Amino acid sequence: MFKLRCTVRNCHATLQRHGKGLTCSRGHHFDRAKEGYWSLIQPQDRKSSKAGDADAAVLARHRWLQRGNANAFIKFLKPWVTQALAYSLSNSTSDSNAPRILDLGCGEGSFGPSLFGEYANSYCGIDLSKRAVRLAARGWPEATWVLANADRTLPIHDESVDCAVSLFGRRPVSELARISKPEGKCIIAVPAEDDLIELREKTQNAGHRRSRWETIVTEFNSSGYQFLQHQLWSQQMNLEREAITDALAMTYRAVRYSQQAKLESVSEMQVTLAADVLLFARTT
Ligand SMILES: C[S@@+](CC[C@H](N)C(=O)[O-])C[C@H]1O[C@@H](n2cnc3c(N)ncnc32)[C@H](O)[C@@H]1O
Numbered sequence: 001m002f003k004l005r006c007t008v009r010n011c012h013a014t015l016q017r018h019g020k021g022l023t024c025s026r027g028h029h030f031d032r033a034k035e036g037y038w039s040l041i042q043p044q045d046r047k048s049s050k051a052g053d054a055d056a057a058v059l060a061r062h063r064w065l066q067r068g069n070a071n072a073f074i075k076f077l078k079p080w081v082t083q084a085l086a087y088s089l090s091n092s093t094s095d096s097n098a099p100r101i102l103d104l105g106c107g108e109g110s111f112g113p114s115l116f117g118e119y120a121n122s123y124c125g126i127d128l129s130k131r132a133v134r135l136a137a138r139g140w141p142e143a144t145w146v147l148a149n150a151d152r153t154l155p156i157h158d159e160s161v162d163c164a165v166s167l168f169g170r171r172p173v174s175e176l177a178r179i180s181k182p183e184g185k186c187i188i189a190v191p192a193e194d195d196l197i198e199l200r201e202k203t204q205n206a207g208h209r210r211s212r213w214e215t216i217v218t219e220f221n222s223s224g225y226q227f228l229q230h231q232l233w234s235q236q237m238n239l240e241r242e243a244i245t246d247a248l249a250m251t252y253r254a255v256r257y258s259q260q261a262k263l264e265s266v267s268e269m270q271v272t273l274a275a276d277v278l279l280f281a282r283t284t
């Protein structure tokens with residue numbers, strides 16, 4: 001499994017598998033949840049300005065992904081993954097050197113097996129939503145799933161990750177820089193300014209367009225990463241009633257019910273899905 005480190009305050013020792021649990025050399029112990037994930041969160045780390053997605057949002061995203069609504073995006077991401085792993089694969093000599101992959105804010109876990117299916121033993125997904133990591137562990141039990149807060153110290157050793165991904169999730173850049181190997185890669189995806197613009201225009205009367213990616217480049221460049229690549233991905237899709245409801249629930253939680261009501265009479269709609277995707281390399 002993906003090598004994790006102890007989260008008891010100031011311990012940081014490696015966690016080893018012992019029977020059904022994980023134990024560090026100082027005797028701290030973590031049980032495996034019956035659904036198959038590891039809860040490494042400490043009581044003081046539960047609180048977060050963002051407490052993880054609400055169950056309704058996680059379930060909406062789960063249905064959205066199960067319907068195949070992200071299939072084209074996954075296809076788009078595959079060459080990015082190949083590129084991100086190329087360096088570590090060329091330097092690995094055995095299976096135990098399989099590239100270590102961290103998926104931060106992994107959500108309900110569908111992207112993991114689609115993008116990294118052959119690396120179950122060296123893949124770790126982290127999310128702060130219990131509902132999300134439960135679904136993730138059910139979907140891909142061979143991988144490592146962890147309940148932890150990405151806005152606190154991550155349960156991962158320094159310079160140990162070959163490829164970190166944050167798909168529409170948290171991106172704590174100083175922690176990412178700490179856990180990335182020198183030359184390790186980081187793939188970031190954020191909603192692009194036109195993402196679901198038709199839905200937002202209808203619900204909010206004026207859809208607010210905001211591009212985030214340039215700010216992310218500035219932030220990563222000043223935190224030990226080199227910017228390698230940016231691409232805008234977009235797709236037009238015809239959404240039916242259920243998909244429209246899920247798209248709203250999983251993305252724009254701030255949309256009030258009165259605004260959502262404006263969509264009640266809409267049975268289907270052409271929408272834009274769009275993401276900015278970025279690739280960075282940890283400088284040595
Ligand atoms: C928009 S979802 C994206 C999920 C997944 N990457 C995907 O694309 O399907 C964002 C995820 O970040 C998680 N999240 C929010 N705050 C977090 C935190 N502080 N630590 C870890 N995960 C967090 C949420 O629970 C949610 O699953």
Ligand SMILES: [Zn+2]
Nearest residue numbers: 006011024028
């Ligand atoms: Zn410990």
